[in-house]
Amino acid sequence: MRVRDLTSDNRSVTSSDDVLAAQLQYYRQRAAEYDVTSFGVRAGERIAVPIVADRLAISGDVLELACGTGMWTAELARYAASLTALDGAPEMLELARQRVSPGDVRFVAADVFGWAPASSYDIVFSAFFLSHVPPDRFGDFWSLVGKALRPGGRALMIDELAVRAGLEQVHDGLLATRTLSDGSQHQIIKVFYEADELAARLAELGWAATVTAIDHGWFLAEATRA
Ligand SMILES: C[S@@+](CC[C@H](N)C(=O)[O-])C[C@H]1O[C@@H](n2cnc3c(N)ncnc32)[C@H](O)[C@@H]1O
Numbered sequence: 511m512r513v514r515d516l517t518s519d520n521r522s523v524t525s526s527d528d529v530l531a532a533q534l535q536y537y538r539q540r541a542a543e544y545d546v547t548s549f550g551v552r553a554g555e556r557i558a559v560p561i562v563a564d565r566l567a568i569s570g571d572v573l574e575l576a577c578g579t580g581m582w583t584a585e586l587a588r589y590a591a592s593l594t595a596l597d598g599a600p601e602m603l604e605l606a607r608q609r610v611s612p613g614d615v616r617f618v619a620a621d622v623f624g625w626a627p628a629s630s631y632d633i634v635f636s637a638f639f640l641s642h643v644p645p646d647r648f649g650d651f652w653s654l655v656g657k658a659l660r661p662g663g664r665a666l667m668i669d670e671l672a673v674r675a676g677l678e679q680v681h682d683g684l685l686a687t688r689t690l691s692d693g694s695q696h697q698i699i700k701v702f703y704e705a706d707e708l709a710a711r712l713a714e715l716g717w718a719a720t721v722t723a724i725d726h727g728w729f730l731a732e733a734t735r736a
Contacts, residue, residue, distance in 0.1 A: 580606030
């Protein structure tokens with residue numbers, strides 16, 4: 511389903527704080543099995559992380575939103591002058607802390623939807639989180655990214671293209687059901703983007719964005735304030 515269809519549809523579930531709270535709770539519960547189920551199942555994805563990170567021309571002061579277990583954090587830390595990594599799940603942050611060298615990263619535990627940056631950055635990076643932003647929070651999310659960036663700064667977002675939608679059980683266009691190893695089932699927001707529609711959506715918000723298909727049906731969105 512195209513994002514425009516979703517945004518023109520006022521189903522209350524898209525704006526529900528309950529869904530966002532349940533989504534965060536799901537990731538808290540999933541933290542211990544995240545690396546295996548996210549980057550260990552499909553061949554080549556784990557190895558793609560340092561290869562993709564290497565192409566991003568990371569430098570300067572970097573903010574990572576929704577860092578998870580630090581899969582990308584460890585790569586960003588190799589290039590950034592300073593790195594701040596935020597996540598809402600303490601369990602994820604604990605694993606991320608173990609992955610990076612002490613002192614390399616400042617970790618922040620916060621709900622991104624209620625957080626305001628106290629500093630500004632050259633790069634705001636996020637991997638596999640944009641698809642979890644409900645359509646009615648898309649503008650607020652990008653407004654936060656804009657506030658966090660210095661003039662001329664870049665936003666870099668990696669996530670899944672619509673071609674990967676078949677890997678999920680998605681219903682109502684934007685809710686996916688996920689099952690954890692204990693058998694518990696959880697509903698999360700999952701929006702799959704086409705590259706052109708994401709670029710157009712960002713242009714509407716005043717961003718100059720290029721969205722490129724990269725390895726594994728992922729996209730890289732690179733955006734600056736127009
Ligand atoms: C799909 S994972 C991506 C993790 C990491 N970026 C990666 O690529 O491995 C989504 C992450 O978003 C975090 N998250 C979910 N809701 C959040 C919220 N409201 N505020 C901050 N982080 C949140 C989860 O804890 C989880 O670590």
